[in-house]
Amino acid sequence: MQLFRGRRPIGRRAIAGLFFLFVGGLYQGALAQSGPEVEDKRFRIIGELELTGSTLPLAGQDFLADPAIVPEIDAARVDLRPAWQRHAAPSYNAPGQPVIAIVIDDLGMNPTTVARAVDLEGPLTLSFLPYAKGIARSVVAARDAGHEVLAHIPMEPLNPAQRPGPNTLKLSQSPRELRWRLSWALDRVPGSVGISNHMGSKFTADTSAMSLVLAEVKQRGMLYLDSLTIETSRGAPLADQMGMPFLQRDIFIDHRAADKGSVLTQLEKLKGLALKRGYAVGIGHPHESTFAALEEWLPHLDQTQIALVPVSVIAAREAPTVRSLPASGAMVE
Numbered sequence: 001m002q003l004f005r006g007r008r009p010i011g012r013r014a015i016a017g018l019f020f021l022f023v024g025g026l027y028q029g030a031l032a033q034s035g036p037e038v039e040d041k042r043f044r045i046i047g048e049l050e051l052t053g054s055t056l057p058l059a060g061q062d063f064l065a066d067p068a069i070v071p072e073i074d075a076a077r078v079d080l081r082p083a084w085q086r087h088a089a090p091s092y093n094a095p096g097q098p099v100i101a102i103v104i105d106d107l108g109m110n111p112t113t114v115a116r117a118v119d120l121e122g123p124l125t126l127s128f129l130p131y132a133k134g135i136a137r138s139v140v141a142a143r144d145a146g147h148e149v150l151a152h153i154p155m156e157p158l159n160p161a162q163r164p165g166p167n168t169l170k171l172s173q174s175p176r177e178l179r180w181r182l183s184w185a186l187d188r189v190p191g192s193v194g195i196s197n198h199m200g201s202k203f204t205a206d207t208s209a210m211s212l213v214l215a216e217v218k219q220r221g222m223l224y225l226d227s228l229t230i231e232t233s234r235g236a237p238l239a240d241q242m243g244m245p246f247l248q249r250d251i252f253i254d255h256r257a258a259d260k261g262s263v264l265t266q267l268e269k270l271k272g273l274a275l276k277r278g279y280a281v282g283i284g285h286p287h288e289s290t291f292a293a294l295e296e297w298l299p300h301l302d303q304t305q306i307a308l309v310p311v312s313v314i315a316a317r318e319a320p321t322v323r324s325l326p327a328s329g330a331m332v333e
């Protein structure tokens with residue numbers, strides 16, 4: 001190729017310029033192809049935030065960087081606290097006052113039981129199965145009513161006859177698959193403070209599987225509530241080692257065949273434990289007897305004596321040390 005005309009070089013610079021123009025063109029073309037997909041994704045995320053009623057976006061979302069999409073975010077007002085604090089339900093307790101948290105598990109599949117749980121006096125902690133249909137709406141209703149929300153992550157039980165549901169975390173899955181399933185579940189329950197395990201008597205007893213799950217949860221700034229479906233669960237000891245917020249279930253307030261009277265008895269046990277130790281965590285399920293008992297018991301709870309709080313308060317306040325399973329902790333999955 002002739003690079004020189006007389007004494008003046010056409011210039012390597014000119015050739016380099018042409019080359020960059022060509023590469024730039026390719027890049028623009030690629031942007032034009034991927035552009036709409038990126039925008040759709042961003043609008044979807046913003047849509048979810050609007051649904052949650054939250055005024056502040058989740059940390060680290062890339063749409064913050066694009067003023068064309070979110071034109072008026074005041075950087076000074078962006079809440080940089082971790083998700084478990086940012087999404088905490090409002091509550092009050094005096095310093096040193098005994099507190100109890102009541103969690104209702106397995107919610108989302110039945111709109112009637114969701115409405116019943118949401119209508120209970122709170123703040124309670126409502127734990128939603130990520131694969132439930134129309135879950136975003138349920139979560140918004142729960143948060144608007146002043147309750148706190150957990151993602152109730154399905155994990156593999158020891159008994160294969162028990163079915164935790166779609167996208168269950170299993171020991172046979174690769175780390176990549178586990179991360180994908182967990183991420184899918186967490187995206188389905190926006191505005192949650194953390195996760196708890198649905199079933200999981202096999203999965204939670206495995207150190208490497210739980211290490212992976214908890215690392216993801218910690219990275220997202222969330223807390224872990226161990227439902228303790230098996231006493232050898234590795235969840236709480238690992239969360240403790242990893243320095244992340246966590247807590248453990250003390251008492252299941254119901255079981256499948258429980259009548260209202262036995263749920264009330266369990267609630268009194270929960271109260272007794274809180275008075276003795278300073279805090280207690282109870283877990284119930286969306287059964288008729290459980291709702292009937294809570295509808296009767298909650299309005300009569302003397303909150304000058306014991307404050308009803310969401311799980312985030314206990315995770316923040318108690319910095320619990322890992323403890324053995326209390327005598328009243330019957331195994332329920």
Ligand SMILES: [Zn+2]
Nearest residue numbers: 105106198199
């Ligand atoms: Zn469950």
